[in-house]
Amino acid sequence: MNTVLAVNNLEKSFKDKKVLNGITFEVKKGEIMAILGPNGAGKSTTIRNIMGIMYPDTGSVKFENYHDIPRHKIGYLPEERGLYKNVKVMDMLLYLAELKDYPLKKAKERAFAYLEKFDLKGKENVNLEELSKGMNQKVQFISSILHEPELLILDEPFSGLDPVSQDIFKDEIRSLADNGTAILLSSHQMNLVEEICDRLFMIQRGQKIIYGTLDEVKTEYANFKCTIRGKNKLADLERIPRVQRVEQKNDVSILYLEKDVFPTTWLRELPEYLVIHELTIDRISLHEIFIDIATDRNLLVEAGEQYA
Numbered sequence: 001m002n003t004v005l006a007v008n009n010l011e012k013s014f015k016d017k018k019v020l021n022g023i024t025f026e027v028k029k030g031e032i033m034a035i036l037g038p039n040g041a042g043k044s045t046t047i048r049n050i051m052g053i054m055y056p057d058t059g060s061v062k063f064e065n066y067h068d069i070p071r072h073k074i075g076y077l078p079e080e081r082g083l084y085k086n087v088k089v090m091d092m093l094l095y096l097a098e099l100k101d102y103p104l105k106k107a108k109e110r111a112f113a114y115l116e117k118f119d120l121k122g123k124e125n126v127n128l129e130e131l132s133k134g135m136n137q138k139v140q141f142i143s144s145i146l147h148e149p150e151l152l153i154l155d156e157p158f159s160g161l162d163p164v165s166q167d168i169f170k171d172e173i174r175s176l177a178d179n180g181t182a183i184l185l186s187s188h189q190m191n192l193v194e195e196i197c198d199r200l201f202m203i204q205r206g207q208k209i210i211y212g213t214l215d216e217v218k219t220e221y222a223n224f225k226c227t228i229r230g231k232n233k234l235a236d237l238e239r240i241p242r243v244q245r246v247e248q249k250n251d252v253s254i255l256y257l258e259k260d261v262f263p264t265t266w267l268r269e270l271p272e273y274l275v276i277h278e279l280t281i282d283r284i285s286l287h288e289i290f291i292d293i294a295t296d297r298n299l300l301v302e303a304g305e306q307y308a
């Protein structure tokens with residue numbers, strides 16, 4: 001797959017506070033890459049450096065086949081919403097497409113089609129300030145894709161959307177990638193990230209923590225967890241070999257297992273005194289990996305794991 005965007009070793013400080021420290025990753029044609037991290041990790045700063053809204057102290061941002069940032073080839077949904085107010089929906093869409101040198105006739109056709117797709121048919125002549133927050137977000141999203149960008153950067157595209165709209169966004173983002181658009185997306189909704197992303201780049205305090213395909217990350221970092229329904233003493237569960245920690249709520253206990261546990265071997269060796277009404281074994285979710293990192297519980301490190 002062709003690399004569309006290459007971010008290399010970005011460093012950025014505000015006064016004497018370093019907020020980006022060696023950020024390096026690529027976004028390839030046709031893939032959805034998620035940039036993840038706790039609040040204040042440096043995601044928006046990374047995106048702003050890519051967009052040329054601010055400049056890094058060192059490091060580079062390179063676009064395939066371009067020396068400078070090809071603004072007409074990029075679509076950008078910023079974290080800040082509702083940038084325009086007293087403007088009609090269609091006027092704003094066409095104005096922004098024109099700024100990207102996109103043919104007017106084609107822009108208009110695409111705008112009508114997208115408004116219909118996003119359940120905004122008939123809103124062409126409504127002022128943006130009269131639309132709900134979610135509707136505004138849909139219009140802003142349409143404006144970021146109307147000119148058929150090669151690279152689409154979405155900062156928190158799902159925030160504030162109801163589940164139906166989230167699904168519409170999700171399907172559209174997936175279909176854009178399937179048609180070749182390179183997509184960089186920041187989001188805190190780990191379930192959605194897990195559903196649509198091909199690769200992810202997780203940062204904390206401006207530094208890389210995890211970088212790889214969703215499958216690689218899950219296999220590498222998502223240890224198994226065993227959920228048992230049945231009344232058991234915490235101390236008994238904690239004594240079971242290869243159990244890293246236990247969380248209990250009423251009769252349900254979740255046993256987080258160490259890395260490289262083989263579930264079949266581990267299950268065979270469970271002590272007979274355990275009360276088990278139900279038992280399931282799964283890999284921990286991206287959400288749990290994220291929480292480990294964001295809360296500095298960081299079991300990955302405690303387990304002696306090397307970062308990717």
Ligand SMILES: Nc1ncnc2c1ncn2[C@@H]1O[C@H](COP(=O)(O)OP(=O)(O)OP(=O)(O)O)[C@@H](O)[C@H]1O
Nearest residue numbers: 014015019037038039040041042043044045046079
């Ligand atoms: N213009 C600025 N001046 C000073 N500090 C800044 C500026 N912009 C961002 N920062 C700081 O840089 C750090 C990273 O901020 P950034 O907005 O990139 O985080 P983020 O990962 O996007 O967070 P969130 O998930 O909350 O949106 C934070 O500590 C923030 O306070």
